[in-house]
Amino acid sequence: MNHASLSPGRGVGEGGLACTVCGKAFRTKNALLDHTKVHWGKTECELCGKVFSTEGNKKRHRAQVHGLDSEEQD
Ligand SMILES: [Zn+2]
Numbered sequence: 001m002n003h004a005s006l007s008p009g010r011g012v013g014e015g016g017l018a019c020t021v022c023g024k025a026f027r028t029k030n031a032l033l034d035h036t037k038v039h040w041g042k043t044e045c046e047l048c049g050k051v052f053s054t055e056g057n058k059k060r061h062r063a064q065v066h067g068l069d070s071e072e073q074d
Pocket residue numbers: 019020021022023024035036039
């Protein structure tokens with residue numbers, strides 16, 4: 001009999017990191033940490049570092065201050 005076929009560690013991601021809130025997987029810790037801000041209700045403008053309580057506020061700020069009016073600038 002072979003009872004060594006069960007491999008532990010199956011599940012979230014392959015060598016990656018998963019958000020504990022929504023389960024979304026990320027390749028780097030920084031990416032995960034950046035993502036988790038959306039669950040904290042805080043988000044930071046990557047252009048000037050100002051912190052906002054919602055993604056919507058940040059997007060509005062980016063549109064007004066930085067002239068970025070598209071939904072997802074990258
Ligand atoms: Zn998440």
